[in-house]
Amino acid sequence: MNTVDLRPATPDDLDFCFRLHQAAMGDYVAAVWGWDETAQRAYHRGKYRPHHWKIITVDGTDAGVLVVDHxxxxxxxxxxxxxxxxxxxxxxxxxxxxxxxxAARRGHDLVLDVLDVNPRARAFYLRHGFHEEGRHGENGHKIRMRAPLRTATTTATTPPRPDH
Structure with missing residues (x-):
């Protein structure tokens, strides 16, 4: 099993996070808004908050990004x-x-938005107990999903708690 950890993002991670976004979400962004490299870089730079973002590492290699608001x-x-x-x-x-x-330890639901052009992500969240609450965004392209409060089931196989 891979070792999965979270580390704080730094200002130096901006380019990694942008390239990751392009690789993971570029086709979906293009399907909804079109992919304009200059506009996407400016948008990404504007929303990047390294003090709030976490880099997902797999066996010590940067592999993803995570942002959670409480x-x-x-x-x-x-x-x-x-x-x-x-x-x-x-x-x-x-x-x-x-x-x-x-979220359960805090007595909270977990909420997210998924693009309607990304059926794989939507199915992933449905498999994990989320339900759809409705659509929003320009042309209703975002689906709000919610996983209601549940009993915590943390085991030794889960990665470090993301609230740290």
Whole structure:
């Protein structure tokens, strides 16, 4: 089994995070908005907050990014992206279980948005107990999904708690 960890992002991770986003989400972004390299770099630079982002490492190699916002009654999974070479290996599921457990410890639901042009991600979240709440965004391209509060089930096989 791979060792999955989280490390704080740094300003030096900006380019890695952009290239990761392009590899993991580029086709979906292109399908909804079109991919304009200059506009995408500017958008990414504007939303990048290294003090708030976590880099997902697999066996010591940077493999993804995670952003979670903690609100009064729910946790919002703002971003979870794994490079395609790390997808389909159970890594995302391990991280998601850890996030669900952390939200449960706080008495929160876990909420996220998924693009409607990404049926693989939508199916992944449905398999993990999320349900669809509705659509929003321009042309309704985003689907709001929620996993209701559950009992924490953290085991030794889950990665470090993402709330640290």
């Amino acid at each position: 609100h009064a009654t729910e946790d919002y999974l703002g971003l979870i992206e794994l490079h395609p070479r790390y997808q389909g290996r159970g890594i995302g599921a391990r991280i998601l279980r850890s996030l669900l457990d952390a």
